[in-house]
Amino acid sequence: MAEVKPFQALRYDERRAGPLELLVAPPYDVISPAEREDYLGRSPHNVVHLTLPDSEEEAARSFEEWRRDGVLAEEAAPAVWALSQDYVGPDGVRRTRNGIVGALRLEPYERSIVLPHERTHSGPKEGRLRLLRATRAELEPIFLLHEGPPVGLPDREPDLAVDGTRLWRLEDANLEDFADRQLLIADGHHRYETALAFHGEDGSPESAFTMAALVSSREEGLTIFPTHRVAGRFAGRLHYGDVDPRELLAEDRGIVVVTRDGAAAVDGEGTDAEIVERLGPEDVSYTPSVDEALAAVENGHAEAAFLLRPPSLDEVWSTAASGRTMPQKSTYFYPKLVSGLLFFSL
16 A cells, blocks of 8 residues: 655765754754754754745755755665654653654545544645745655554664664665555644645656655554643633642543633543634644643733643544544654654655
C-alpha cells in the first residue's frame, strides 16, 4: 500500500555552515516570534531562515545560495536514514524514540493508505504552498506512524548527531514491508496536504514524494501528551468549585475547566478536544504547559483554561480508520522532529 524509498538528501556541510547545534530548530509551527528571532540570530545559515523567512523569495534565494556555496551538500547516493531521539517528556521521564526517514509517495486520503487524524486550516497551507513553490524543497520531515515492528539501530557511530537526535545512513534498508501497511499522520497534516496540492499543480515525478519520518506504533518511546486550551472568551455556565485544578486533573474525571470563579471537571462523549470544542470557547490559543494555561487565567490574560488528558494511541488510530478527524491540536506526539538535519530537493 505505502511506498517508501531512499532519497538523495541535502544536508549541512559543517565545515562551511558551522556547528550543527547552531543550524537546527524545531518545526516552524511551534516557534514563537521571540524564538524565531533567537534562531535567526544563531547563524546566517540556521534552518529558520528557510522555514520562517521574511518572504518566500528570500527563502528561495538563501536555499540556492547555500547549495551553490557548499553550505548544503548533496549526498553521494540515495539512502534512508535510521533516526533516534533521546528526550525527557513533560512528565519528567527519560525515553528514546526510534524510526526511519525516507521518501514517501504522496497518497490522497480517500485511498486510505495515509490517514489523517486532525483537521487542518487553509491559512497555514496557503503559506506553506507558497514556500514550497519558491524553494522546490521539502525543508522539514512529516511524522507518520505505522503498525510494523520498531526499527533496529546500527551498531556504529551515527552519521549525524545533535541535541539527543542521531541519524545513520542506511543504503541497503528493506522497505518492502511498508507495501502492506497503512500510515497515520502523527504531525505535519498541513505540510502533507500542501505537498499533495503542490504535486497536483506541478505533476513532476519528484514532487510525487515527500520526506517522512516513520515510527512504529509499537515503539516503546512513542508518547502522546495533551495540548491544553486557553480561551480569551468563554461564556459557558458550569458549576465551579474552590478546588486545586491539578488535583482535579489527577482524578481523571474529565477535562478541567479553570476560570477566576474556580475549577470544574467536565466529561462527555468523544475525546477531550471534542468536548472542549462543544463548550464553545472563543479566541483560543494552545500550550502543552499546565503552568502556562493556569497563569493565563490568573494574570487576567484569558477567561478560561481547559486542561486536557491525552488521547490514547488506540483512540487516534480508530478515529482515523473510521474516516473521522479530531479538532486541531488534539494530540502532541512528543518530541517534535528536529528541522535542519536533512532536506529533500524536488
